[in-house]
Amino acid sequence: MLSxxxxxxxxxxxxxxxxxIISFLLMHAAPGGPFTSERALPPAVLAxxxxxxxxxxxxxxxxxxxxxxxxxxxxxxxxxxxxxRSVNDIIANGFPVTLTYGFLSFxxxxxxxxxxxIAAALKQNSWLDYFAVGVSIGAQVLPNFVMAPILVLxxxxxxxxxxxxxxxxxxxxxxxxxVIALSTSYMASIxxxxxxxxxxxxxxxxxxxxxxKGLPYRVIIFKHALxxxxxxxxxxxGPAFVSMITGSVIIDMYFSTGGIGxxxxxxxxxxxYAVMMGITILIGGLTILFNLIVDILYAWVDPKIRY
Amino acid sequence: MMVDVQKMExxxxxxxAQEEVQGRSLFADARRRFFKNKAxxxxxxxxxxxxxxSMFGHxxxxxxxxxxxxGILGQIAELGAPSIENGHYFGVDELGRDLFxxxxxxxxxxxxxxxxxxxxxxxxxxxxxxxxxxxGGKVDNVMMRIVDILQSIPYMFVLILLxxxxxxxxxxxxxxxGLISWLDMSRIARGQTLTLKNKEFVEAAMATGVKPLTIILxxxxxxxxxxxxxxxxxxxxxxxxxESFISFLGLGVQEPNTSWGALIAEGAGTMxxxxxxxxxxxxxxxxxxxxxxxxxxxxxxxxxxPKDQ
Numbered sequence: 001m002l003s004x005x006x007x008x009x010x011x012x013x014x015x016x017x018x019x020x021i022i023s024f025l026l027m028h029a030a031p032g033g034p035f036t037s038e039r040a041l042p043p044a045v046l047a048x049x050x051x052x053x054x055x056x057x058x059x060x061x062x063x064x065x066x067x068x069x070x071x072x073x074x075x076x077x078x079x080x081x082x083x084x085r086s087v088n089d090i091i092a093n094g095f096p097v098t099l100t101y102g103f104l105s106f107x108x109x110x111x112x113x114x115x116x117x118i119a120a121a122l123k124q125n126s127w128l129d130y131f132a133v134g135v136s137i138g139a140q141v142l143p144n145f146v147m148a149p150i151l152v153l154x155x156x157x158x159x160x161x162x163x164x165x166x167x168x169x170x171x172x173x174x175x176x177x178x179v180i181a182l183s184t185s186y187m188a189s190i191x192x193x194x195x196x197x198x199x200x201x202x203x204x205x206x207x208x209x210x211x212x213k214g215l216p217y218r219v220i221i222f223k224h225a226l227x228x229x230x231x232x233x234x235x236x237x238g239p240a241f242v243s244m245i246t247g248s249v250i251i252d253m254y255f256s257t258g259g260i261g262x263x264x265x266x267x268x269x270x271x272x273y274a275v276m277m278g279i280t281i282l283i284g285g286l287t288i289l290f291n292l293i294v295d296i297l298y299a300w301v302d303p304k305i306r307y
Numbered sequence: 308m309m310v311d312v313q314k315m316e317x318x319x320x321x322x323x324a325q326e327e328v329q330g331r332s333l334f335a336d337a338r339r340r341f342f343k344n345k346a347x348x349x350x351x352x353x354x355x356x357x358x359x360x361s362m363f364g365h366x367x368x369x370x371x372x373x374x375x376x377x378g379i380l381g382q383i384a385e386l387g388a389p390s391i392e393n394g395h396y397f398g399v400d401e402l403g404r405d406l407f408x409x410x411x412x413x414x415x416x417x418x419x420x421x422x423x424x425x426x427x428x429x430x431x432x433x434x435x436x437x438x439x440x441x442x443g444g445k446v447d448n449v450m451m452r453i454v455d456i457l458q459s460i461p462y463m464f465v466l467i468l469l470x471x472x473x474x475x476x477x478x479x480x481x482x483x484x485g486l487i488s489w490l491d492m493s494r495i496a497r498g499q500t501l502t503l504k505n506k507e508f509v510e511a512a513m514a515t516g517v518k519p520l521t522i523i524l525x526x527x528x529x530x531x532x533x534x535x536x537x538x539x540x541x542x543x544x545x546x547x548x549x550e551s552f553i554s555f556l557g558l559g560v561q562e563p564n565t566s567w568g569a570l571i572a573e574g575a576g577t578m579x580x581x582x583x584x585x586x587x588x589x590x591x592x593x594x595x596x597x598x599x600x601x602x603x604x605x606x607x608x609x610x611x612x613p614k615d616q
Contacts, residue, residue, distance in 0.1 A: 023468055146593065149574070152578075254575070276464075
């Protein structure tokens with residue numbers, strides 16, 4: 001087990017390094033530097049400023065310094081566009097917002113999707129089953145950028161029940177629409193996955209044995225069927241997390257929550273490479289960490305896995 | 308197992324009459340199964356209509372896609388609604404441009420991105436997977452680790468970074484989407500290659516001294532086609548989703564070009580003024596096309612994979 005964890009960590013670190021280097025090189029390849037402005041500075045002044053920020057060093061030294069700064073001080077450097085803000089400030093402002101509704105959406109997707117899938121499998125071919133299957137097919141073509149306008153149209157413009165944007169320190173009514181918009185398609189995928197794997201498990205021999213020896217239905221489901229049925233769902237959590245974090249960019253933009261995605265898109269439109277790079281690396285790190293946790297959990301839960 | 312007595316008798320009669328039973332090829336079998344699947348057939352028809360719309364729509368359109376209707380501009384909520392009389396079948400967008408022509412153009416670009424993205428994935432992914440699987444050993448290990456690493460990167464962020472650094476153009480979009488789309492395909496191709504590798508016909512080719520690359524191209528890749536076709540019909544909607552995602556944020560296709568994602572974003576931005584048609588038409592085409600691709604993919608998988616029958 002320990003060697004498996006070590007091996008997974010050993011893959012995770014080069015991944016993160018690669019991501020950092022790719023984004024750094026991309027940023028470096030971009031035309032213009034942070035001090036390029038309409039009023040050209042005298043070359044000597046420019047050289048002095050670049051020397052102060054270490055921009056005259058060879059590129060590998062710059063990369064090492066940048067990575068060193070992140071590791072030792074969690075410092076992603078200054079923003080190129082906002083004079084008074086560093087990338088750290090932007091992350092500190094936006095990240096809690098994204099994390100709040102992101103976590104809620106993830107919980108909703110897993111709990112509601114899982115429950116719906118299990119219920120549909122237990123009552124196969126009932127109206128509940130048809131409902132679950134219908135929802136999961138429909139939600140396949142309703143990604144968050146289609147869900148968000150539809151939700152705002154219905155609940156804000158027509159019914160006037162919920163605010164169509166803003167954050168207001170995470171008040172509950174500002175949370176509902178973003179959470180629904182972000183979680184729907186993942187909820188549907190999880191429901192579909194849970195349903196099919198639960199059905200598969202219910203037809204195995206050991207469940208038939210459990211039924212035959214007269215165990216209570218509740219015990220069969222919760223003690224014997226649930227764990228193997230949830231294994232394929234667990235391996236979906238990693239990819240779901242990645243695309244949910246990606247989807248939060250849409251949510252942040254559309255609902256103006258002030259989350260990290262809004263800064264990301266604005267910095268993309270303003271060519272603020274430092275902010276883009278900082279956010280990319282942060283999210284890459286989170287993703288890799290999450291995948292690592294899921295893999296380790298998976299190996300721990302599933303006795304069949306080789307490591 | 309129940310035996311259908313009548314059927315058996317009939318078979319016996321046929322045998323007695325020395326009637327020849329017509330053989331069915333694998334492909335004919337698959338086609339029969341596919342056309343039995345109603346959802347897939349309806350989807351195929353719908354998709355053909357969407358394709359025809361994107362190809363020939365501009366011939367029906369009264370207005371070009373880049374011309375503003377000055378008579379309507381400024382009163383779009385009142386006068387811009389869809390109507391047959393003034394030639395704006397789908398209404399106009401917020402700048403007074405004909406939405407019908409814009410949707411035709413957006414459909415063209417979205418479908419093109421989807422198909423080109425899937426094509427890159429098919430070519431690169433299949434070759435990569437087949438080479439990794441066929442070579443095996445250390446090479447396979449390293450090649451698949453690279454895929455693992457690339458897959459755990461949140462590619463959307465890298466893609467946006469790429470688009471910002473190298474300029475937002477359709478070409479960059481293709482490059483960016485092509486860079487990530489082949490990863491899943493390579494895994495699938497590798498898995499299939501591993502089982503094909505030990506088949507007799509491959510062994511025979513090896514024994515007669517055919518070069519490895521020729522074996523891969525001549526004997527392995529053609530046998531992967533079934534899986535590849537099924538998977539690429541599911542890949543097209545994924546590519547369309549990726550492109551629409553980026554265009555929705557305003558980072559993808561740039562004016563005067565447009566795509567479903569960009570049109571949906573425009574419609575979503577103006578819906579509070581009551582110009583709902585600007586959201587409804589692009590969204591309608593987006594949703595029915597994705598639905599069709601998914602159902603066709605499902606139908607093809609059921610048809611080509613006789614395991615479940």
